[in-house]
Amino acid sequence: MSPTQEGPHSPSPSPAKSAGDGLQNSLSFSRxxxxxxxxxxxxxxxxxxxxxxxxxxxxxxxxxxxxxxxxxxxxxxxxxxxxxxxxxxxxxxxxxxxxxxxxxxxxxxxxxxxxxxxxxxxxxxxxxxxxxSLQLPGVLDDLFAYTGPLGAVFSDDHISLYLWAPTAQAVQALIFSQPTGGDPLEILELEEIDKVWTAKCPEHWEGYYYEYEVSVYHPTTLKVEKCSASDPYSCGLSSNAQRTLLVNLASETLKPEGWERLADMKPQILSFSDISIYELHIRDFSANDETVPPDICGGYEAFTLQDSAGMRHLKKLSDSGLTHIHLLPTFQFAGVDDEKANWKSVDFRILEELPPDSVEQQAQVTAIQDEDGYNWGYNPVIWGVPKGSYASDPNGPCRIIEFRKMIQALNQIGLRVIVDVVYNHLNASGPYDDSSILDKIVPGYYLRRNSDGLIEHSACANNTASEHFMVERLIIDDLLRWAVDYKVDGFRFDLMGHLMKHTMMRAKSALNSLSKEAHGVDGSSIYIYGEGWDFGEVAQNRRGINACQMNLGGTGIGSFNDRIRDAVLGGSPFGHPLQQGFVTGLFLQPNTHDYGGADEMLMLAISKDHIQVGMAANLREYIFADHEDLEVKGWEVLTYDRTPVAYAMSPTETVNYISAHDNETLFDVISMKTPVEISVDARCRLNHLATSLIGLSQGIPFFHCGDELLRSKSLDRDSYNSGDWFNRLDFSFNMNNWGVGLPPREKNEKNWPLIQPRLADPSFKPQKSNILEAVDNFLNVLRIRYSSPLFRLRTANDIQERVRFINTGPSAVPGLIVMSIEDGHEGVPGLTQLDPIYFFLVVLVNARPTETEFASPSLKEKALKLHPIQLMSSDELVKSSAYDASSGRFTIPARTTSVFVEHRS
Missing domain, CATH: 2.60.40.1130 (Rab geranylgeranyltransferase alpha-subunit, insert domain)
Known part of the structure; x- marks a missing residue:
């Protein structure tokens, strides 16, 4: 979610009150x-x-x-x-x-x-x-920074409760035997000792529930309020986080068979450069999978069915080289009732009978969109507990056990698991909202405020402040819980730029210090990355050095490369929907978009520069020849707003991608931007061309689930709350979900005039044969990437020495990228040998609508042959790619990526 990516809608902040004249409203502000x-x-x-x-x-x-x-x-x-x-x-x-x-x-x-x-x-x-009035975080950090225990701590004969609430006047813990309703069995008065409120309860209360009542002055109401809230350090919850479950995560009854041995059974990762990431929403994965029993569709347990259509597909991806699954938010979030009995749904049978461009589908979906079982989950309530709606029972320990089984099942098919963490904002604030937790317990501390004392909302709503000691501590403690108690393998940080750089560095250090011997986890194998966008109140380090792209070079922390995305597809997610890019027809096959007289050939050449920098892992110091044939470094190539394209100092700091859950799917973007008259077969080839470009680049490739299935959301630009209908996945490959009605009005209505004729035209809809071919091509890209370590170089120096771009300068063939990667010979001075099979690779990406020839003197007299995987491909076009050694000439079919290899003699 970002200024370059749309995220889920959150409640709009209340308008600021006017200070008025004199002292009239002065105490409502904290200046x-x-x-x-x-x-x-x-x-x-x-x-x-x-x-x-x-x-x-x-x-x-x-x-x-x-x-x-x-x-x-x-x-x-x-x-x-x-x-x-x-x-x-x-x-x-x-x-x-x-x-x-x-x-x-x-x-x-x-x-x-x-x-x-x-x-x-x-x-x-x-x-x-x-x-x-006053803002207090500084003095609270000075006097009450605390590193001792928090939450419920279990010992042999009792349970201790610890709550950090330094501004509270009194704290009670109400103990219940049931997850909802009823009177408390007992009310514990907590005592303030050593910076925290604490109380002891008997160990046989394990399995009971509690909630805190905190008497505290709240600046939003100017009153002392009695706030009821769950424990911020909850290990378990009742449905909808109404109460905290007293549960010991170390209990043997909560561990699936083999859980303690999982660290030794995880798929091996020798280097972060070997990582490839596939982004997946838990509900999307199985909600539409007919091979999954209805009672577990859309939840954690669906991943434990090794023979379901979805798991068979993931196994194919894993067997082809994919290493990591990135799960959209899995913590307790708002927007979906944990009690499935309360959900409403639409009748798919009725919707399937409606025209592909009808307004009726979205009307029915949006009528119940806040009462169904769907939301992406970027609405944090409590960070450290698995979401209840994905469990068979949201009460008790089911969610804990089933989440662990999901991690275990994915590891068993060779996939490590990354979870999406959203520490930049909270769903609610104030003393009354059921989803407000932290702001009830220490009002005015956890949330970042402006100079008037009003909450900042640039990160959707209720921005958190990791510059405050106990906010940073909570973030790091939460990461350690997911790593140690749930054995996840990585973290993707939503709007990471809204966190401070020191928070990310301390988080990385804390995770890296975990060991199998002491924690049952190899922390050195945990990868972290996120959205390094620089905007809002934190932009340009106004709140301290933040974790944005330009500040993270040299940290080993990855960030999404939006430069390559925009150059490949055209414009940005907030630009005109018809603006074209390298793959979508800019200059080579224009649509009706008016560029105002701009030189489209030059725009295409500049886009290629941006892509080539990205293919070299977006390294700041990478030197290459640009479109003017000038020798430049990656950071000297500038975006349209004069920002350096390159920001990374090592290849694992760049996450290359062209699509994610935000914005339209890859297939939908291509269907919108390409000329309406081209064939669906051509669009499918461009879909594959784009994924191959990412898959064969240096750095870490990231794919949205369904990129390989030609996934469509019927051109919905923000499907966070568009229900199962617009977000359907079909692992039977019978359909890609194109043309299931006009997408929801809220984010799409202004583009309906462009969307409607495309959805209504049956020629835009792919056939099953198109989908199967796309899957096969995607698997082949993964296989090619993992066929040679030269596609996964580990250092900036290796990339500089080995990766070259050849079709450059003013005489370059427009729309063609030619990249070579060279290896060394054992025993021969110069480059060290990395690949025992291949000595030289050439990747040619032809975005042109016609077959293209390209010759280079530097590529003459080489023993190059089409990659064996492409030779065995079902793609007849790619198999027709050719190379003539005597002239160094390549012939590449239209809209095709071809890989040539030179075997070692």
Missing amino acids: AFWVNERLIAWNVDSGDCSCFLYASKTASLETVNDSIQGYEVKIKLERSGGGLPEDVLKKFPHIQGYEAYRLPPSSDVKSLLKCQLAVGITKPDGECCNAT
């Missing part, structure tokens, strides 16, 4: 920052006036007749000359230029933090001319 134990920062100059801190434990502060009243404590602050200290500005760079006000040493700061607070500027005559 001052309490940054450490003795220092408050405020962007006002008090001059000859006095500054005071006011506190009320009963939340009685109010502004009356230009004065603050209702306080129980009033403390005069001393203006501190010289501005804010360097350590404060490093933590809060956005308050550069604020004045510093110091509290007297006698102030009881810890008691004050449990009160409603305000600061005011008072003139010598007693008139208060300015006032505001």
Whole structure:
């Protein structure tokens, strides 16, 4: 989700209140920052006036007749000359230029933090001319940063509860025997000891449920509220996270057979360069699979059926070389009721009878879209517990056991598992929403706020603040739980750029420190990557050095390469839907889009530069000849907004992709951007051309589930809540879901005039033969990638020394990429030998609508032959690719990727 990728819709933030004149609404805003134990920062100059801190434990502060009243404590602050200290500005760079006000040493700061607070500027005559409430994360980090136990901790004879809630006035734990309803069996009063609230309960309460009641001042209501919430460190939950389940994840009853040996049974990964990723939504995988029993369709258990159509397909991908499955959010999220009995559904039999361009399908789907079983899950409620709606029973320990069985089953067919983590925002905030957890327990701390104290919403809604100590700690603790207790193999970070770089680095270090001996996990094999977009309030390091693409070079953390995506497909997901790219017909086979007189041939050449940089793993220092035949480095090639194309310093820092769950599918984009008159066979070839380009690039290739099936969502640009109908997968390969009605109105209506005639035209719909050919071609790309380590070079130096682009400069054949990869000979000075089979590879990507010839003196007199896998392919066109050694001439069919190899003698 990003400015270059659409994500799921979240509730819109409430409009900001106006501050008005004078003090009328001043306490509704938090324009001052309490940054450490003795220092408050405020962007006002008090001059000859006095500054005071006011506190009320009963939340009685109010502004009356230009004065603050209702306080129980009033403390005069001393203006501190010289501005804010360097350590404060490093933590809060956005308050550069604020004045510093110091509290007297006698102030009881810890008691004050449990009160409603305000600061005011008072003139010598007693008139208060300015006032505001305070933001507290700085002082809470200074006094209450905590590294001890949190959540429910099990010992031999009791269970200890620990809750971090430093601003709370009182905390109770209500104990229940049932997941919902009923009166509490007991109410425990927690005691505040060593920075946390704690209580003990008997060990036989394991299997019971609890919820916290936290009495705390909440800045959104200006009242002391009694907030009811589950434990942020929950290990188990009742349905819809209403209560926390007292469960010990180390219990033997929760472990599938062989669970403790799983680390030794996982498919081996010798280098992160060997990774390839396939993105999959849990419900999509089996909801439409007729080989899966209805009672487990769409859930964790569907992955345990080794003979289902979906698992057979995943096994084929694995056997061809695919290494990792990336699962869309699996944690407890909002938007889908955990109780399946409450779901509503549409009748597929009725929808199947409607015209392919009808408006009726989307009307029926959207009528129940918030009451069905579908949502992508980018609506976090509690991060550390598997989602209940995917389990056979959302209450009790089922979700824990079944999630573990899913991981185990995927590992057993040779696939490691990456989970999608969404630490950049939360679904809800405030003291009343059932989905609000963290903001009930420590109001104003976990969520990032602007200079007025209003919550930032650039990451959908309710942005979190990893620059705060306990937010970062919660993120890292959560990652360790998924790694140790669920044995996942990697993490994909949603809107990673909204997290701080130090958070990502500490997370990487914590994961890397895990060992089989101590934790049952090999942390060195856990790969992390994410969306490194730089936008919103964190852009350009305004909140500290953030984890965006340009800041991550040299970290070993991967980020999505949107440059290659946009160059291949054309424009961006927020550009005009007809804007073409390298694969979709730019200059070579134009559609009706008006480029305003721009030189389309030049646009195509620049797009090729961007792609070639991406194929060289988007390395900053990679040197090649660009479209002007100038020798340039990757970072010197610029995007349309003058941003460097390349940002990586090692190949595993680049995740190359052209489609993901966000935006239209690859087939849909191609169907929209290519001229309406070309054949469906041509579109299918372009679909394969695009996936082959990613699959044969250096760096880590990433594919959206269904890229290989010509998957369609009927041109839906954001199917996060479009139900099973628009998100269907068919592993029987009978259909690709094209033409199942106009996509939902909310995100697509403005494009309906373009979409409708395409869906209505039967010539756009692929046949089963097209789908089967696409699957076969995709499997062959994987097989070719894993046939030689030269496609998976491990260092930037190896790529610079071995990878060359040949068809470059002003005389280059438009729409043709020619990449060679050279190996060394054992015992011969120069390049070391990496591949025992092949000495030289040539990859030719012909996006042209016609057969193309290309000759190069540097490729003459080589013993090149078409790759054996392509020679055995069912694709007759690719088998007609040819090479003449005497002239160094290649003949490549239209819309084809051909790979030639030179065997070692």
